[in-house]
Amino acid sequence: MRRALIKVKYAFFIGCATPVLTVNYELATRKVAETLGIELVDITDFACCGFPMKSVSQETAMLMAARTLSIAEKQGLNICTICPGCTSMLTEASKKIEEDQELREKINNKLQKIDRSYDGNIEVKHFIRILYDEVGIEKLQKKVKKSLEGLKIAPHYGCHYTKPSEIYACFDDPELPKSLDDLISFTGAKSVNYENKIQCCGGYVLGVDEGVSFSLASKKLDHVKASKADAIGLICPLCSVMYDRNQRVIERRLNKSYNLPVLFYPQILGLALGLDSSELGLDVNRVKPSSLLEKL
Amino acid sequence: MPEKLYPKFKDEISKTPGGENIKRCYQCGTCNVSCPIREIDEKYNPRKIIRMALLGMKERVLSSDFIWLCTACYTCQERCPQDVRIPEMMNAIKNLAVREGYIHDSFLKQAELIESTGWAHTLSEFAKKKREQTGLPAIFKECPEIREIFKITNLNRITHEEGSD
Numbered sequence: 001m002r003r004a005l006i007k008v009k010y011a012f013f014i015g016c017a018t019p020v021l022t023v024n025y026e027l028a029t030r031k032v033a034e035t036l037g038i039e040l041v042d043i044t045d046f047a048c049c050g051f052p053m054k055s056v057s058q059e060t061a062m063l064m065a066a067r068t069l070s071i072a073e074k075q076g077l078n079i080c081t082i083c084p085g086c087t088s089m090l091t092e093a094s095k096k097i098e099e100d101q102e103l104r105e106k107i108n109n110k111l112q113k114i115d116r117s118y119d120g121n122i123e124v125k126h127f128i129r130i131l132y133d134e135v136g137i138e139k140l141q142k143k144v145k146k147s148l149e150g151l152k153i154a155p156h157y158g159c160h161y162t163k164p165s166e167i168y169a170c171f172d173d174p175e176l177p178k179s180l181d182d183l184i185s186f187t188g189a190k191s192v193n194y195e196n197k198i199q200c201c202g203g204y205v206l207g208v209d210e211g212v213s214f215s216l217a218s219k220k221l222d223h224v225k226a227s228k229a230d231a232i233g234l235i236c237p238l239c240s241v242m243y244d245r246n247q248r249v250i251e252r253r254l255n256k257s258y259n260l261p262v263l264f265y266p267q268i269l270g271l272a273l274g275l276d277s278s279e280l281g282l283d284v285n286r287v288k289p290s291s292l293l294e295k296l
Numbered sequence: 297m298p299e300k301l302y303p304k305f306k307d308e309i310s311k312t313p314g315g316e317n318i319k320r321c322y323q324c325g326t327c328n329v330s331c332p333i334r335e336i337d338e339k340y341n342p343r344k345i346i347r348m349a350l351l352g353m354k355e356r357v358l359s360s361d362f363i364w365l366c367t368a369c370y371t372c373q374e375r376c377p378q379d380v381r382i383p384e385m386m387n388a389i390k391n392l393a394v395r396e397g398y399i400h401d402s403f404l405k406q407a408e409l410i411e412s413t414g415w416a417h418t419l420s421e422f423a424k425k426k427r428e429q430t431g432l433p434a435i436f437k438e439c440p441e442i443r444e445i446f447k448i449t450n451l452n453r454i455t456h457e458e459g460s461d
Binding site: 014016017019020021023026042044045047048052053054055056057058059060063064067110113114116159160163164165174175198199200202203204205207208209212215216 | 313314332333335336337340361364365366367368369370371373374381383387388390391394399400402403404405406407410414415416417418419427432433434435436437439441442444445446448449451454
């Protein structure tokens with residue numbers, strides 16, 4: 001019998017963008033988690049994390065987040081997220097409600113109306129952070145079946161995986177983050193540095209001003225292209241929507257030529273774990289990573 | 297005629313969650329040079345928005361399109377020497393704008409979708425079935441509790457206003 005790497009179990013908060021817009025991220029995450037012995041429990045009662053409601057009503061957003069936390073608490077499971085937006089909303093709510101008794105009472109008075117309650121015991125972590133600081137690179141390294149030597153990957157951290165840093169207990173530096181670089185490097189691939197690495201994808205304002213949003217995304221594609229990386233490696237469904245799903249649109253509108261594959265980190269890790277590219281949803285990627293796969 | 301100023305506007309913002317530190321701003325402009333949106337389009341200018349708010353230009357700030365252009369990247373928040381927490385403060389301003397009847401159409405549509413389905417993106421029944429056929433778990437169950445939360449927080453009045461579905 002094959003021994004699992006670690007035996008951990010989380011309530012899996014998949015969010016909405018991933019299953020609708022980037023199912024490749026879902027497929028790769030589920031496969032990698034299964035391979036590593038990380039049990040992700042799907043909970044059908046979950047609904048929106050609240051993040052998209054912050055601009056409209058922070059009170060509504062907070063209550064939606066508290067509802068999610070209360071469901072996980074009832075199951076006795078900490079939460080694993082894969083969307084950094086969900087991660088930041090749920091982490092912020094869990095921290096504020098845990099630390100502020102007055103707020104906790106206020107929230108519970110309202111949760112009562114939907115027959116729920118929350119005591120403040122749930123921890124929220126992005127899947128990548130679970131890999132980085134709970135599983136750890138040392139253990140992951142033992143699972144590598146196929147070195148990715150020869151591949152050059154430009155890590156894109158996005159915004160809410162590290163920021164605001166105060167809610168994440170500064171587990172990684174918001175200005176000079178390194179966790180994703182380290183997670184790329186141990187597979188044998190090279191993590192490539194490039195200009196303005198922490199720059200935002202602009203996805204949040206896509207519905208407000210498409211022109212601004214695409215111009216911002218094109219800057220990243222320019223910078224990564226200049227670094228001669230084979231692909232971008234990222235950890236957010238919205239960033240992938242900007243760089244992969246909309247890459248052709250950006251090329252057309254701004255008269256550019258990129259043809260730059262965009263991989264989710266679990267797809268990269270999955271290749272190193274010896275998993276098949278179709279199991280990792282690589283055939284779903286918009287910009288086909290075939291030339292990159294041929295290098296392996 | 298010069299526009300009417302509301303000297304108490306800054307107090308309204310500082311009493312709204314997220315806006316607590318607006319009065320600490322000393323206009324250094326660190327937010328502006330850190331802002332990826334401003335780099336593309338000058339019409340988004342966080343320092344100017346804060347100054348206008350402090351001066352009491354309530355109507356102009358709340359009715360403007362530019363408050364909806366913050367991409368919530370938090371780079372300015374990390375760097376602000378006065379801990380103004382600009383993205384959170386921008387949420388406070390947007391929340392006040394919504395209360396005054398100003399909401400960007402894309403955010404209204406999103407709020408309506410969340411209220412009715414429980415999610416900001418969702419799948420058709422056909423796509424849900426197709427998903428399950430490929431072995432993926434069922435998702436996006438209908439969630440009346442979210443509608444209830446909209447009611448409890450008095451937000452349903454915005455999503456059910458005349459002219460919206």
